[in-house]
Amino acid sequence: MKNKVQNILLVGVGGQGILLASEILSEVLMLGGYDVKKAEVHGMAQRGGSVVSHVRYGEKVYSPIIPEGEADILFGFELLESYRYLPLLKKDGQVVASDLQIVPPGVALGKENYPEDIPDKIRAAFPRSRIVNAMALAQQAGNMRTVNTVLLGALSNMMEISAEAWNQAMHNRVPAKFLDENLKAFALGRQA
Amino acid sequence: MDKTILSGNEAFARGAFEAGVKVASAYPGTPSTEILENIAHHYPSIDSSWAPNEKVSLEVAIGACFGGARALCTMKHVGVNVAADPLFTLSYTGVRGGLVLIVADDPELHSSQNEQDSRHYARFAKVPMFEPSDSEEARAFTRLAFEASEQFDTPVMVRSTTRISHSKSIVYPQAPVENLPAPSLVRDPAKLVMLPGNARKRHYFVEERLANMAEWSCSQSFNRIEEGRGDVGVITAGVAYQYAKEVLPEAHVLKLGLVHPLPKQLIREFAARCKTLYVIEELDPFIEEQVRAMGIEVHGKDLLSVCGELTPGRVAAGLFKQEIPEGFTPTETLPQRPPNMCPGCPHRGVFYELNRLKAYVTGDIGCYTLGFMPPLSAMDTCVCMGASIGNATGISKVLPPEEQKKVVAVIGDSTFLHTGINGLIDMVYNGSTATLIILDNSTTGMTGRQDHPGTGYSLKGDPSYQVDLEGLCRSVGVKHVYTIDPYGLEETRELIKREMERPEVSVIITRRACMLHKRDLIQRKPPLFVDADKCTACKACLKLGCPAIKWNPTAGTKGQAEIDKLICVGCEVCMQVCKFGAFGVCDEK
Structure with a gap:
């Protein structure tokens, strides 16, 4: 697998902690011995807007952004954003996404509609996809704030990275007092 | 040292540290901001500071370099427009200690007002420019740029772009250089005093320098x-x-x-x-x-x-000539998710009232530029840092008296101190009739909440003198200076309305800290709720465009407003907009 570049596109809403999640993911991949690049945009985009982070890994990675239509995995933190970025996913790609819905301003104002049945539409187009009730699992882990760790756990199933590397990255990145609940959240996500 | 994964901006900071930089100065600007933040955080031996604007930051770096130290200056592309004056003559003086200017362009305008290409500045100012392709080169080229600066007696520019500054890749840090000469005072007027007689001679040097560098660069490994x-x-x-x-x-x-x-x-x-x-x-x-x-x-x-x-x-x-590949495409039109002011943002109420007052708003650069977005829709111009004030003066000059009254300039506290104050001096000096609102949220918001001379803290977090905005405005001759809490809608509206009528310059300072303020100046209050029995579905609260207020079309008989308690910070602005008393405060646990 090492000579082939793998592409993971993280999408969600500003403020959801996507940049930190992609940070942990990149660290895991570096610890796994890969060349890693990640790209994102700060500033204007953070104010509740749509957020995208590209993570690429392999033996040698050139472009920090994923070539259009070549994402292997779409890693979604919010349902509508996952749906929005499906065009960037490969034909045989897969989605791992939270079922969380955050209402955009046009919908909040009653002027636009939040699309219906997104999970079914995603699964119809990309059968190997997983939509996770991450909030419920985070609650089960003991803290709503571990929701992104649950999602990382679910993502880890789709990647050829050792459990040790994940464990190491969690130890490196998560403050000690939150480590236990995050390790639990990761395990719950991995089983989901 | 082991390999590590760094953003371009983290790597620029590392390169500056390795190069033995003594002084680093900047004004925040996406996508360049994190370079100085990283220097302040990781390399405390470097004297790092926020300057009020890019021109000052470059001048500070020039001074340090004239003193014989290596100096770094960083800015976003449009910052070079502000710093161009010292840059072009610095090209003639050359350096003593190395001087490097890192400039971050923003192709695609992810967070900028134009898409200018900084490479033209290198050519225009006749200074060399490096351009890294990843984080490792960001580190290595920054280091190299300091060496080249001293070798060729020239300032050196390093160009970044959003995809370099905000991408991460693997970096191999090296040990910092040692034994750089100690800074000292050296008088060298023929080189450093750019009067015509001296500058004329230096121009010949500049041309020769460029030719030498072009030849040198043919045999260097970076090409x-x-x-x-x-x-x-x-x-x-x-x-x-x-x-x-x-x-x-x-x-x-x-x-x-x-x-x-x-x-x-x-x-x-x-x-x-x-x-x-x-x-x-x-x-x-x-x-x-x-x-x-x-x-x-x-x-x-x-x-x-x-x-x-x-x-x-x-x-x-x-x-x-092939199509950009697209995979599965949703058939329905998807709701957009544009950036928005945060729940509890102190700017929201001001723009809500400016909209109601039908003001013609000359805008400026910052989070508050989002006041342009519907439903607030209360910004009519936005050009560059500080432009709101001069624009208001100019447009007032050409309008009939009744329309002049509608002109209001809005500018943030950081932007006002950047280049707004000059415009205010002009307003008073030349008898402008417009009204100026300084939206003082006690931080540089859009770039990620940096300190500035009006916050009372330095880049490194040390307490510093806090500019007295009211006193500053009065000192340039503004007779009518008022300060108000923008959470009080009625008072804010009445004050703006009164001052718009006044045929003289007046300044209104709307003061309340950013909701995301780093030093937690904000006391978060319990969230609000909507009383379903009182909500009449009039939708007045939706005109605030608050992310915490949602319309539920299926509630009640005509739909109802609801509050997202997870993100509501209890600012109570919506409560003041509702004529039916439908908003209540949740019990604190």
């Missing part, structure tokens, strides 16, 4: 040829190099690390072996036009757009 197969060649630099390698993996590549001056001899040798030659570069045909002027036939902007950033797909689409 390298990567052998491919076949007869297709690519000349490229910066992040475009990465896209070229994705799209044309077989091609011969001349990768330029120094984009000004160009290594002409090397380019000639490279071109001679290629049947088809592409220049792949972002924004303007900067390299392409110079290569063509050498009499070499190339393809570039005939195939790739001058506008926007490149991507692997866009490069392939241009070169091979």
Whole structure:
């Protein structure tokens, strides 16, 4: 697998902690011995807007952004954003996404509609996809704030990275007092 | 040291540290901001500071370099417009200690008001410019730039772009240089006092310097040829190099690390072996036009757009005339998710009232530029940092008296101290009739909450003198200066209305800290709720555009407003908008 570049596109809403999640993911991949690049945009985009982070890994990675239509995995933190970025996913790609819905301003104002049945539409187009009730699992882990760790756990199933590397990255990145609940959240996500 | 994964901005900071930089100064600007933040956080031995604007930051760096120390200045592309004055003459004086200016361009305008290509500044000011292609080069080229600065007696620019500054890749940190000469006072007026007699001579030096660097750069490893197969060649630099390698993996590549001056001899040798030659570069045909002027036939902007950033797909689409691949596409129109002011943002109420007062608002650069977005829709112009005030003065000059009253300039506290104060001096001096609102949220919000001279803290977090905005406005001759809490809607509206009527300059300072303020000046209050029995579905609260207020079309008989308690911070602005008393405060646990 090492000579082939793998592409993971993280999408969600500003403020959801996507940049930190992609940070942990990149660290895991570096610890796994890969060349890693990640790209994102700060500033204007953070104010509740749509957020995208590209993570690429392999033996040698050139472009920090994923070539259009070549994402292997779409890693979604919010349902509508996952749906929005499906065009960037490969034909045989897969989605791992939270079922969380955050209402955009046009919908909040009653002027636009939040699309219906997104999970079914995603699964119809990309059968190997997983939509996770991450909030419920985070609650089960003991803290709503571990929701992104649950999602990382679910993502880890789709990647050829050792459990040790994940464990190491969690130890490196998560403050000690939150480590236990995050390790639990990761395990719950991995089983989901 | 071991390898590590760093953003371009983290790597620039590392490179500056390794180069033995003593002084670093900047004004925040996306995508350059994190360079100085990283220096302040990770390399405390460097004297790092926020200047009120880019011109001052460059002047501080110049002073440090004249004292014999290595000095760094960083800014976003449009910052160079502000700093251009010292830059162009610094090119003539040259340096004592090395001086490097890192400038971060923003192709695609992810967070900017234009898409200018800073490479023209290098050529215009006759200074060399390096352009890294990833984080490791960001580190290495910054270090190299300091060496070149001292070797050739020149300031050196390093160009970044959003995709370099905000991308992470693997970096191999090196030990910092040692034994740099100690700073000292040296008088050298023929070099440092740029009066015509001295500057005339220095201009000859500048031209010779550029010619020398062009020759030198032909044999340096940062300009390298990567052998491919076949007869297709690519000349490229910066992040475009990465896209070229994705799209044309077989091609011969001349990768330029120094984009000004160009290594002409090397380019000639490279071109001679290629049947088809592409220049792949972002924004303007900067390299392409110079290569063509050498009499070499190339393809570039005939195939790739001058506008926007490149991507692997866009490069392939241009070169091979193929469609950008798209996978599954949703059939329905998806709701957009534009950026928005945060729940509890102190700017929201001000723009809500400006909209109701039908003011003509000259705007400025910051989070509050989002006051343009519906439903607030209360901004009519936005040009550059500080422009709101001069724009208001100018437009007032040409309007009939009744319309003059509608003109209100809005500017943030950080932007006011950046270049707004000059406009206010002009307002008073030349008898403007417009009203100025300083939206004082006690931080530089949009770039990620940096301190400035009005916050009372330095970049490193040390307490500092806090500029007295009211006193400053009065000192330039403003007779009517008022301060108000923008959470009080009625008072804010009445004050703005009264001052709009006044045929004289007045300044209203709306003061309340940013909701995301780092030093937690905000006391978060319990969230609100909507009383379903009282909500009449009038939708008045929706006109605030608060992310915490949602419309539930299926509640009640006509739909109802609801509050997202997870994000509501209890500012109670919506409560003041509701005529039916439908908003209540949740019980605190």
